[in-house]
Amino acid sequence: MRPSGVKFTKSHEWVRTSGDEATVGITDYAQDELGDIVAVDLPAVGKTVTAGEPFGTVDSVKAVSDLMSPVTGEVIAVNENLTMEPESINSDPFGEGWMLVVRISDTAALEGLMTADEYETFLKQE
Amino acid sequence: MKIPVLNDIHEREGAKIVEFAGWRMPVSYTSILKEVAAVRQAAGLFDVTHMGRLRISGSSAERFLNYITSNDVSSLSYFQGQYTLICNDEGGIIDDAIVYRENTDTFYIVINASNSAKDKQWMDSHMMENVVIEDLTDSTALYALQGPRSMDILKSMGVEESSYPRRFWFTFTGWGSRTIALARTGYTGENGFEIACSNKNAVDLWNAILEYGKDYGIERCGLGARDVLRIEAGLPLYGNELDENKSPVETGLMRFVKMSKPDFIGKKAVEENLAVPLTRKLMGVIMEGRSIPRPGDILVSNGEDIGIVTSGTWSPTLQKGIAMAYVRSDKAVAGHDVEIISKGKTAPGKIVDLPIYKRR
Numbered sequence A: 001m002r003p004s005g006v007k008f009t010k011s012h013e014w015v016r017t018s019g020d021e022a023t024v025g026i027t028d029y030a031q032d033e034l035g036d037i038v039a040v041d042l043p044a045v046g047k048t049v050t051a052g053e054p055f056g057t058v059d060s061v062k063a064v065s066d067l068m069s070p071v072t073g074e075v076i077a078v079n080e081n082l083t084m085e086p087e088s089i090n091s092d093p094f095g096e097g098w099m100l101v102v103r104i105s106d107t108a109a110l111e112g113l114m115t116a117d118e119y120e121t122f123l124k125q126e
Numbered sequence B: 001m002k003i004p005v006l007n008d009i010h011e012r013e014g015a016k017i018v019e020f021a022g023w024r025m026p027v028s029y030t031s032i033l034k035e036v037a038a039v040r041q042a043a044g045l046f047d048v049t050h051m052g053r054l055r056i057s058g059s060s061a062e063r064f065l066n067y068i069t070s071n072d073v074s075s076l077s078y079f080q081g082q083y084t085l086i087c088n089d090e091g092g093i094i095d096d097a098i099v100y101r102e103n104t105d106t107f108y109i110v111i112n113a114s115n116s117a118k119d120k121q122w123m124d125s126h127m128m129e130n131v132v133i134e135d136l137t138d139s140t141a142l143y144a145l146q147g148p149r150s151m152d153i154l155k156s157m158g159v160e161e162s163s164y165p166r167r168f169w170f171t172f173t174g175w176g177s178r179t180i181a182l183a184r185t186g187y188t189g190e191n192g193f194e195i196a197c198s199n200k201n202a203v204d205l206w207n208a209i210l211e212y213g214k215d216y217g218i219e220r221c222g223l224g225a226r227d228v229l230r231i232e233a234g235l236p237l238y239g240n241e242l243d244e245n246k247s248p249v250e251t252g253l254m255r256f257v258k259m260s261k262p263d264f265i266g267k268k269a270v271e272e273n274l275a276v277p278l279t280r281k282l283m284g285v286i287m288e289g290r291s292i293p294r295p296g297d298i299l300v301s302n303g304e305d306i307g308i309v310t311s312g313t314w315s316p317t318l319q320k321g322i323a324m325a326y327v328r329s330d331k332a333v334a335g336h337d338v339e340i341i342s343k344g345k346t347a348p349g350k351i352v353d354l355p356i357y358k359r360r
Helices: A028-034 A107-112 A116-125 B007-012 B032-041 B061-068 B113-125 B150-157 B199-216 B223-232 B267-275
Strands: A013-018 A021-026 A037-041 A054-060 A064-068 A072-078 A100-106 B016-020 B023-028 B043-047 B052-057 B081-087 B093-103 B106-111 B132-135 B140-146 B170-175 B178-183 B192-198 B218-221 B280-287 B298-301 B304-315 B320-328 B337-342 B345-352
Touching: A100 A107, B007 B023, B023 B223, B032 B043, B032 B218, B032 B223, B043 B199, B043 B223, B052 B061, B052 B113, B061 B106, B093 B113, B106 B113, B113 B132, B140 B150, B140 B199, B150 B192, B150 B199, B178 B199, B192 B199, B199 B218, B223 B304, B223 B320, B280 B304, B280 B337, B304 B337, B320 B345
Parallel strands: B043 B218
Antiparallel strands: A013 A021, A021 A100, A037 A054, A054 A064, A072 A100, B016 B023, B043 B140, B052 B106, B052 B132, B081 B093, B093 B106, B140 B192, B170 B178, B178 B192, B280 B320, B280 B345, B298 B304, B298 B337, B304 B320, B337 B345
């Protein structure tokens, strides 16, 4: 279910790195817990995000939740399709539901991320 | 923790369960959006067994209920019900409820699960002779069958059509050899029924409604959809729109408060409230774009704080963010432009009259 080569946060975001670029989204578990996602608020290209700090919000029908950045760096792409089709996050959280691409400026935060196996274990403990 | 009769079924069917007012209840089965759509377009079935259900009987039952509730119980015919408020001496709202009359001396009152213990204590402290209060909550189940196809589903189940009560009335009727209490009430803004039965029939009744409802597009619905539907329909929720610091005047519920009654708890305070200008009023808000108001968000007009959101949600029916909000009286006018500050961000919207959604 979860793609390989992806790392996870305890706040249920995922990150896929390629060189110094990191694609960020929320996990299958997160979208299922939230239920129907009806809006997202993401930073603009050029903004800086910081590991462990909020970079935006996601609205389910019932509640608004912070999105926590797994990485530090500059936003170089934003998934504009999510404005009109936020439900992509529910249907394809690791694909069409991607949120940001960040150019990583500090790799230290990557050390603390979980592998798919570690994330699975973490979910069982939650 | 209290557990509804259907708990095993809810768990087995993969419902998302939450604790609500001390009960383990389903918040959704599949998707809140899908469940809301089913109720607006076809039918939805809710387990609302957590709602408090009391039988109040005795030769003074009518006098007692007329004293502790705001609506006029004496006006009720047999098998008629009415929405009502329970107020404290200061006119604050202790709970909202529906009172049904079965006969001269027998009534039922349906109260909020979250207020059940408080209400019973309040009733005990105002007890009269020749009044008996029995709590039926744990011995019965309560379902809400809501949506335009509700009646078709009851018909197909073989529930005698001539027995269907009118809006806000109820009846005891047969489903096969079993007796159910069928009320034409709900919390969704759609045509529908609330159905009570004894615990021993609870599973069979639930399954039968779903089975016969399949052809009509029925969905099982949870508390999440119920909340969205009631916000769209402009129906207040205790703890959000109503509490002990709110008077019936500002909530817009004065049509359920009968000031012509000789006396009831809170009457004097409500009279005083009516004598002074209203400071705030419960209104609706419809947002522009996709921004979604949430409880606690502030309403701003021309740089001034003019109100606060008490309930907010994405409205799948309107495809917009909507809210119920207390708004300063001079700005509580439909059509007035406002901004809502949510999580430090400002989004535009418009004040509207309640209900936000009205069934055609």
